[in-house]
Amino acid sequence: MILKDKIEIIPRKFLKDERGWLFKTLTGTEKGLPNYTGEIYTVCGLPNQIRGGHYHKEATEWFTIIGGEATLKLKDILTLEELTLKLSIEEPITIVVPPLVAHQFENPSDKEFLLLAYSNLLYDPKDTIIFNL
Template identity: 30%
Template sequence: MDLIDGVKIKRLRVIPDERGRLMEMLRCDDDLFIKFGQAYITTAYPGVVKGWHYHKKQTDNFVVVKGMMKVVLYDSREDSPTKGAINEFFMGEHNPILLQIPPYVFHGFKCISETEAMVVNFPTEPYNYDDPDEFRVHPHDNDIPYDWARKDG
């Protein structure tokens, strides 16, 4: 898959032993580390779509730590060499990756596991309650050429 310009992926290493497991997500000495704004979790119940939105300042760093999510990106940036591109990522317990999403790239996700899925995000900016850096469109009624329905076959 050709990645949208500015999007980066880091494969995460899971270290299991008889006590459990350890998985580092983002380190300050990673090549893709920019800066730390805050850390938070967001969840979705099975079949629920959360999206679409983008940020003007913030870069997101998503890791799905419970369940599975289909995370979808859409590049609507006029000056981008990948304008119009869509990327799908199946992330979570069965595919532990960190997905870095640059500013102005629309993104959303859908829980595709049988139980609630949980995303940890490490954005580069803290959330500004008075002036949120979040610009939304409806998940299904919009100009983004993507259908959230499951694709069999």
């Protein structure tokens, strides 16, 4: 078997809108993954735009800024406690956002930000509840 027949090439697409783009790196449905894998995706936030603005009833997400800077606004929808974090590639951290915590990324700069994200569940529109902060 030649090398080209041993590998798999999986077409991907960018999901673009006026705020920036989202790119699913791993959808969790690819062959050869463990019995269960969530989704890995990259989000681009354009200057002066907001990404997110929702919470999940079941999914937990992990977010790491990998380029630029963003402001992450969080709100516990049960207690209404709020938290704002400044994220920057200069001081990289990963934020784990559990279910029922609304999250919204704002880009206050004149450059785009890049965010690497993982969700422990595959995308389900019924699990994404709009909640602007």
